[in-house]
Amino acid sequence: MTPLIEVKKLNVTFQGEEGPIYAVQDVSFDLAPGETLALLGESGCGKSVTMKSLMRLHPEHKTQISGQIQVAGQDLLSMKSSALSKLRGKTISMVFQEPMLAFDPVFTIGDQIIEAVRRHEGCSQADARQRALEMLERVRIPSAAKRLKAYPHEMSGGMRQRAMIALALACRPQILLADEPTTALDATVQIQVLLLLKELQRELGMSMIFVTHDVGVAIEVADRTAVMYAGRIIEQGPVQEVLSHPQHPYTQGLLAATVHPGMDRHQPLPAIPGSPPQLLRRMEDCAFAPRCPHAQEACSLPLPAVDHQAARWSRCIAHTSA
Amino acid sequence: MTSVLRVQDLKKYFPLGKDLFGRPTQVVHAVESVSFDVKKGRTLGIVGESGCGKSTTARLLMHLIEPDEGRILIHGKEYGQIGGRHPLSELRKQMQMVFQDSYASLNPRLTIEDSIAFGPRIHGVKEVQARQMARDLLERVGLNPGVFIRRYPHELSGGQRQRVNIARALAIQPEIVILDEAVSALDKSVQAQVLNLLADLKKELGLTYLFISHDLNVVQYISDDVMVMYLGQVVESGPVEQLYRQSAHPYTRALLNSVPAQTPGTRKDYIVLEGDPPNPIAPPSGCRFHPRCEFARAICSEKTPDTVRVEGEHRAACFRLPQSAGHQHYIALQEVQDDTTH
Incomplete structure (x- = not known):
């Protein structure tokens, strides 16, 4: 099966005030039709930057992007802006963490969905309105017809996120990018939205990339996971395998340090010492080595390349040198 | 064990908007009839979703806002600006707070040393001594004083800043520390470091914690007792194992169940x-x-359930409980239902 998304050696560098910031370094992955990939990692690891690159949302004058991104057979990085606007929202769509910031506050929810539908499908106002109504019902917003006329601020966080999902899915995209869509929500609402997304994905046969820092969320939604650290994917594979038998010491450390039920309350948590590095240089060596309990001299040398096509790999000399 | 902190029938309403005569048009029922005890050396976890009143409760305890009704007793003493009460400056020596936003809670113009030494100086500790205390505390929270003492908040990472906030809270040598979502903004690997630090400090200094969080796994790990709030009221409270294993209130059960498996x-x-x-x-x-x-x-929908004892210290407010006053009514209804379904 040809993948819907193919990313090869993606590098994203921002022009910071004090020099370049290497936010994403040599990231490669692909996404099959109907598949859900979870990008898992802590703040600043490059997971959101990777996502935004897939829709080319970075400000062009401050960002250097190199590598290859193929979306549904098209080369994203060489695309003209007119082709790009056709792609965004139609082929590939995105849901953000904070729906309040993603909606335009001066237009109603209905207007914003209608605008997207008319723009991409060229249908009449009435048809687009009908579609908007269907979408709101589909994401189970109560009294949907009334909610079409609501402004974003008139809705609760959970409802706004549902409306955001309705907007993102209004043109039946093949790929949905979800950037921490449930992080800002309360626990009982988070699970509603997660289950809704899973259900919609099945119904519409979409592929999904889900950015999260929450191991539990990744387990719940994803087929495959890619763990990121300091701008790179450091481990990749089926979610069950990666999270039950992590290979990379960072993944191991992250899982051990995450508080989960059934932990011995009287034992200290196995924390990872130190903090992630700043991304002020390109790191060919292992960025995790300074915090790694298994670090050896060879870890400060450039790491051998990994086979990104493999079903399961990790970027650690313990696994690549063998 | 003696109660360090006792809260009785705490109530706080916030008025919203005013009509022609200056009367509030709407009222937010932020905290309603909240009562609880915290025993010395224990950690009380307070959980609930946004708007449940957990942070308002914390602010009321610190007298950052004044309650409309109810009493807050620390070792049996009431503090406040009202006549006959003990002065608030005394309260601050007993109870300190660490907030979620580590950056917003430090003065950006003060060095780390000045921030930590500020409290003790206000409370009459000599300059030199206060500075020495700041150094010792920094060391204690795992930051090298030689490196950090002259730095400003923006030069620190989130985890380091939260360590500074903890050091600052401890500088006045309080007995009770309120941690309001204190580790929520931290990444998991850093969060674990700070949780360990909190556990060590508690043991060493005999502290009592109020740990407010929406992260149910973290609350389970750190708390001895847990209190669940919903819309300004306590719906269930009790020892952590009991409450997590056999939650009595339907809300607690749904809330605990909504956490994705790890x-x-x-x-x-x-x-x-x-x-x-x-x-x-x-x-x-x-x-x-x-x-x-x-x-x-x-x-x-007609009556407010009383809080009843489920078992030992485990309490809940739900009519479904056999111990609750409404149980006759409930069981009668249930029987009718069972009959119709069979």
Whole structure:
């Protein structure tokens, strides 16, 4: 099966005030039709930057992007802006963490969905309105017809996120990018939205990339996971395998340090010492080595390349040198 | 064990908007009849979703806002600006708070040393001594004083700043520390470091914690006792093992169940609540949880359930409980239902 998304050696560098910031370094992955990939990692690891690159949302004058991104057979990085606007929202769509910031506050929810539908499908106002109504019902917003006329601020966080999902899915995209869509929500609402997304994905046969820092969320939604650290994917594979038998010491450390039920309350948590590095240089060596309990001299040398096509790999000399 | 902190029938309403005569047009029922005890050396975890009143409770305890009704007793003494009460400066020596936003809670113009030494100086400690204290505390929270003492908050990472906030809270040598979402903004690997630090400090200094968080796993790990709040009220409280193992209130059960499993291969069946928590401006009548409760009966919307003892220190406010005053009514209803279904 040809993948819907193919990313090869993606590098994203921002022009910071004090020099370049290497936010994403040599990231490669692909996404099959109907598949859900979870990008898992802590703040600043490059997971959101990777996502935004897939829709080319970075400000062009401050960002250097190199590598290859193929979306549904098209080369994203060489695309003209007119082709790009056709792609965004139609082929590939995105849901953000904070729906309040993603909606335009001066237009109603209905207007914003209608605008997207008319723009991409060229249908009449009435048809687009009908579609908007269907979408709101589909994401189970109560009294949907009334909610079409609501402004974003008139809705609760959970409802706004549902409306955001309705907007993102209004043109039946093949790929949905979800950037921490449930992080800002309360626990009982988070699970509603997660289950809704899973259900919609099945119904519409979409592929999904889900950015999260929450191991539990990744387990719940994803087929495959890619763990990121300091701008790179450091481990990749089926979610069950990666999270039950992590290979990379960072993944191991992250899982051990995450508080989960059934932990011995009287034992200290196995924390990872130190903090992630700043991304002020390109790191060919292992960025995790300074915090790694298994670090050896060879870890400060450039790491051998990994086979990104493999079903399961990790970027650690313990696994690549063998 | 003696109670360090005792809270009785705490109530706080916030007025919203005013009419022609200066009367509030709407009122947010932020905290309603909240009572609890915290025993010396224990950690009370307070959980609940946004708007449940957990942070308002913390602010009331610190007298950052004044309660409308109710009493807050520390070792049996009441503090406040009202005549006959002990002065607030005394309260601050007993109880300190660490906030979620580590950056917003440090003065950006003060060095780390000045920030930590500020409290002791206000409370009459000599300059030199206060500075020495700041150094010792920094060392204690795992930051090298030689490196950090002259730095400003923006030069630190989130985890380091939160360590500074903890050091600052401890500088006045309080007995009680309120941690309001103190580790929520930190990444997991850093969060674990700070949780360990909190556990060590508690043991060493004999501290009592109030740990407010929406992260149910973290609360389970750190707390001895847990209190669950919903729309300004306490719906259930008790020792952590008991409450997590056998939650008595339907809300607690749904809340605990809504956390995705952390171990692969254990996707679970969720109890999915309908809708969002209602607005605290016009809370539902009777039991405030009844519109979202799968077990709700007529009585639940008519009367407010009393808090009853489930077992030992484990208490809950729900008519379903056999111990609750409404149980006759409930069982009668249940029988009718069972008959119709069979």
